[in-house]
Amino acid sequence: MIRVERKITEKAKKAIESLQKAKSKNNTYNTQEVNVALKEMFHGKCYICENKEITSYQIEHLFSHHEDKDLKYDWSNLFLACAHCNNIKRDKYEPIIDCTKENVDQLIAFRKKGYFGTEEELIFESLDCREETINTQKLLKEVYYGSTPQKKMEAKILRRTLRKEISKFKEYVREYQEAEDEEKEDLKYLLKQQLGDSSPFAAFKRWLIRDNKEAYPELLIYINMQ
Numbered sequence: 001m002i003r004v005e006r007k008i009t010e011k012a013k014k015a016i017e018s019l020q021k022a023k024s025k026n027n028t029y030n031t032q033e034v035n036v037a038l039k040e041m042f043h044g045k046c047y048i049c050e051n052k053e054i055t056s057y058q059i060e061h062l063f064s065h066h067e068d069k070d071l072k073y074d075w076s077n078l079f080l081a082c083a084h085c086n087n088i089k090r091d092k093y094e095p096i097i098d099c100t101k102e103n104v105d106q107l108i109a110f111r112k113k114g115y116f117g118t119e120e121e122l123i124f125e126s127l128d129c130r131e132e133t134i135n136t137q138k139l140l141k142e143v144y145y146g147s148t149p150q151k152k153m154e155a156k157i158l159r160r161t162l163r164k165e166i167s168k169f170k171e172y173v174r175e176y177q178e179a180e181d182e183e184k185e186d187l188k189y190l191l192k193q194q195l196g197d198s199s200p201f202a203a204f205k206r207w208l209i210r211d212n213k214e215a216y217p218e219l220l221i222y223i224n225m226q
């Protein structure tokens with residue numbers, strides 16, 4: 001989970017318009033325009049797990065609307081989530097950090113310790129004690145590990161996707177470390193993308209660099225500029 005800027009783009013303007021219309025007619029908030037704008041804003045990623053390999057997108061209300069029309073049709077309350085995360089969050093975890101307003105990966109540390117088969121563990125550490133931060137930390141834990149048999153199965157698939165992405169990222173970092181001059185510049189560009197907003201599981205990747213800042217001080221700039 002990372003910060004995502006809620007920019008007023010052309011697509012967002014159309015989404016807001018469609019929400020106003022839907023609200024006045026009591027139609028669904030799940031309009032074509034809203035879906036298109038959310039996909040653009042969240043770079044096709046679920047805002048909670050940061051997975052991009054999603055087969056089922058859902059529109060998530062940061063604050064559950066419970067048929068409150070203002071919350072239900074409010075553009076700033078709508079987020080793009082995968083079905084797995086949306087089903088887990090519901091209104092069980094509320095409030096959580098609003099990722100359009102705060103730098104989530106500066107409030108929670110995202111770490112993957114160990115390796116597959118040898119005590120692999122995902123650790124989410126809250127860096128402050130606010131209710132929002134603690135709830136987000138608990139939500140992340142449930143998303144990546146699940147609590148029901150079905151959710152545990154889904155979480156396993158999610159962890160597998162995360163593992164693949166992190167291995168790939170580590171490989172790029174290793175190559176970067178060993179590269180020289182021109183090649184180093186190319187890899188730097190690649191790493192910048194890997195640490196950027198549209199990259200899957202960016203929070204984990206950023207913490208890998210933060211935790212090794214002595215080794216790659218020049219890469220920190222790509223995190224701090226986000």
Ligand SMILES: [Zn+2]
Binds near residue numbers: 047048051084086
């Ligand atoms: Zn998700």
